[in-house]
Amino acid sequence: MSADEPLLSVRDLRISFDGAEAVRGLSFDVHAGEVLALAGESGAGKSLTARALLGLVPRDAVVRGTVRLRGGTELVGAKPRTLAALWGRRVALVPQDALSALSPVHPVGDQIAAAVRSLRGVSRREARARAAAALDRVGVPAARCGAYPHELSGGMRQRAVVALATAGDPDLVVADEPTTALDPDLRDQVLRLLAERQEETGAALVLVTHDLAAVRDHADRVLVLYAGRHAESGPAAPVLDHPRAPYTAGLLASLPPAAPVPGRGRRLPAIGGVPPAPGEPAVGCAFAPRCPLAEDRCRADVPGPRRVGAAAERREVSCHRSADLPGALGELFREAV
């Protein structure tokens, strides 16, 4: 096994419901020690993809392709027993909603101790001590170990869930970020905490988000999804500073500027139209109906990921027109109402 071998390899992942494909052939790697953001809007397939990394797709989903952990364990089609042995130890989930991830009828310290006991088989006393240490690491004081979830603030609860998910030192943590409005201070705190834990343990973190602004602050790499397909991927800063896919460019252009732009009022460049519904059959590029650069081949053939830039950057874009895109892609989008 070489040092470069990815922690996790996803190849041609397809997830469908009743024949309607929600994830339409994704391939990517997650390397140890990196924070990878899966960015996309609702229906892009990001949460489903993230769940597939844990073998946690809904029962009625049909999954094809491969999701392979370093060492050869295949997660697609794995038996429940195989998956159960991986959860907490090799892969772990930090869910969106901390309150529903914790039992309301047990103190948080006990819940983490129970997880530690089942993961490590240590004594109760040892488990309690480790739980207290795990909570302490995420900034929950030892005095709060006996608190029930409802007695903790939202921030403390999120911290407790991070402690719970990382109690077994997993190689890969998947954090499903809230899609509804969460207090941004709290969100940043939790993401910083996750990144810190990840740096300490050398684990990989996959961050699911719809917020490109958060990607810049918290991720090393980003994979932008649109309608269940790869739109663009690569190191976070270059992708966000110089997007090569019109979708990424339009999204970034439509964010409120950090400082007022002289001569421009309150109107923002906007992407016209709406994203396709999940599973809506798409001929050609799924973004073509909303893309100012679309031409006939975009409407006929699905663009596959193509490498751009140096090989070491591992940067790819799925766009027929990526070779002849103008420099200032964001300017393509007009300030439509």
Place this chain on the structure above:
Amino acid sequence: MNALLEVRDLVVRYGAALAVDHVSFEVRAGETLALVGPSGCGKSSTAAAALLLRRPDGGEVRFEGRELTRLPERDLRALRPAMQPVFQDPYGSLSPRQRIRDAVAEPLRVQGRWDAATGPARVAELLARVGLDAAHGLRRPHELSGGQCQRAGIARALASEPRLLVLDEPVSALDPSVRAGVLNLLAELQETLGLGYLFICHDMALVRHFADRTAEMRDGRLVRVS
């Protein structure tokens, strides 16, 4: 310039808890005042009390100079069309069983302004105003995207010919790629209709971009107005 909405020493209590603690601000016609602060700081309680959706426990609310907190419900009802809320959840703010065109027509009917001859054209005009067409009007909320649904909610608010809109996180539940379009629509409506906006939001980049002034709340108190 006279204030459209003027709130003085507003107090809202839930039992013993003081959710809004002597908050004062004003919103002028054609202006956006952003109300910002962390979750639970009292933004939405302030908005609900300012709209008299909940009677405040203290202080005054003036709308176009008229004090509202002691007005009987009957008189308030006559004023309510002029001050309309737009909510965060685009699906939750429309009846799931009602077609969009009926949801937009409802304020006209309730307010006794429905005219069988001109009503449908008025509804079509309101839908066009927010970027929807007749086909959208025939659908129900779950058949629209979040952005289209929020546009329908805005059309319904406009049906009452309001002077003030209270926008409670109007784009935070929307997909990023459709947010800018809805914000542009709100900007356009404000410019052409001279609406005053009380804009509740906790995305500071968006507030800086969109609002004229900002009122910051913490623990029920106003800590800064700029």
